[in-house]
Amino acid sequence: xxxxxxxxxxxxxxxxxxxxxxxxxxxxxxxxxxxxxxxxxxxxxxxxxxxxxxxxxxxxxxxxxxxxxxxxxxxxxxxxxxxxxxxxxxxxxxxxxxxxxxxxxxxxxxxxxxxxxxxxxxxxxxxxxxxxxxxxxxxxxxxxxxxxxxxxxxxxxxxxxxxxxxxxxxxxxxxxxx
Numbered sequence: 001x002x003x004x005x006x007x008x009x010x011x012x013x014x015x016x017x018x019x020x021x022x023x024x025x026x027x028x029x030x031x032x033x034x035x036x037x038x039x040x041x042x043x044x045x046x047x048x049x050x051x052x053x054x055x056x057x058x059x060x061x062x063x064x065x066x067x068x069x070x071x072x073x074x075x076x077x078x079x080x081x082x083x084x085x086x087x088x089x090x091x092x093x094x095x096x097x098x099x100x101x102x103x104x105x106x107x108x109x110x111x112x113x114x115x116x117x118x119x120x121x122x123x124x125x126x127x128x129x130x131x132x133x134x135x136x137x138x139x140x141x142x143x144x145x146x147x148x149x150x151x152x153x154x155x156x157x158x159x160x161x162x163x164x165x166x167x168x169x170x171x172x173x174x175x176x177x178x
Contacts, residue, residue, distance in 0.1 A: 005026045005027065006026075007024040007025060007026050007036075008025045008026065008027060008033065009024070009025040010022055010023075010024050010025075011023045011024075018041070018077060019039050019040060019041045019042075019116075019118075020039075020040040021037065021038070021039055021040070022037075022038050022040055023035055023036070023037055023038075024036045024038055036115075037115060038115060038116070038117060039112075039115055039116040039117070039118070040117055041077070041116060041117060041118035042077055042078050042079070042080065043077070043078045043084070043118060043119045043120070043121070044075055044076060044077050044078060044087075044118060044119075044120050044121070045075060045076060045078060045084055045087045045088040045091055045120070045121050045122075045123060046073050046074075046075040046120050046121070046122045046123070046169050046170075046173050047073060047074040047075065047088055047091060047092045047095075047096075047100075047122075047123055047125050048073055048106070048122065048123065048124045048125060048173050048174070048176075048177050049074065049092055049096055049098060049100065049125040049126075049128055050124060050125065050126050050128075051128060051150050052128075053150070054152075054153075055150035055151055055152055056073075056150065056151055056152075056153065056156060056174075056177075057074070057096050057098070057128075057148055057149070057150050057151075058071045058072060058073060058074075058148070058149060058150075058151060058156075058170070059071070059072055059073075059074050059095050059096065059146045059147065059148050060072070060146070060147040060148075060149070061145060061146050061147070062145065066166070070165075070166055070167050071149075071159065071164065071165050071167070071170070072165075072167040072169065072170045073167075073169060073170045073173045073174075074091055074092060074095035074096055075091065075095075075120070075169060076090075076091035076094065076095070078121075084105075084121045085103055085105070085123070088100075088103050088121070088123040088125065089103060089125075092125050092128075093131060095146055095148070096128070096148050097130070097131070097148070098125075098128040098129065098130065098131075099128070099129050099130075099131050100123075100125035100126060100127060100128055101126070101127030101128075101129060102125070102126045102127045103123045103124070103125055104123060104124040104126075105121065105122070105123055106122045106123065106124055106173075106176040106177065107121075107122055107176050108120060108121045108122065109122075109172060111168055111169060111172070120169055120172075122172070122173045122176050124177060156174055160174065
């Protein structure tokens with residue numbers, strides 16, 4: 001990666017629940033200036049929950065920007081000050097109802113580096129178990145209506161090829177698992 005160019009000006013034009021939008025004016029090597037529109041995101045985790053049978057758990061939820069529901073790997077934002085491994089365990093429980101006893105960090109990527117600084121950390125989650133009375137309570141967010149289902153790797157490959165899986169983090173996560 002090349003050295004970071006320091007912005008001349010930073011203007012925050014929107015602060016939201018999930019991300020902020022900034023316009024940064026940066027000097028270019030040719031002497032011109034670029035007004036870069038940047039979505040500032042705290043980062044996220046992507047889970048690949050693997051059942052005892054070796055199937056992978058996906059979640060299906062409505063995504064308004066695409067006008068319908070999508071099958072995806074469970075994922076969610078990292079809270080301020082939260083460790084990514086803790087976020088992965090929390091999100092797995094919130095979205096699938098299962099607690100992973102093992103988390104393996106498979107890698108990280110920037111899904112849309114042209115306009116967003118979100119870094120996604122991918123974890124393989126195994127040893128899934130149902131929460132007990134001593135476990136912390138983790139609930140779906142108020143805006144989530146999630147369906148979960150387990151799929152074989154063969155089924156997932158067919159779903160990606162046919163366009164039934166359209167979510168980039170899911171395709172990338174499955175690639176990291178291979």
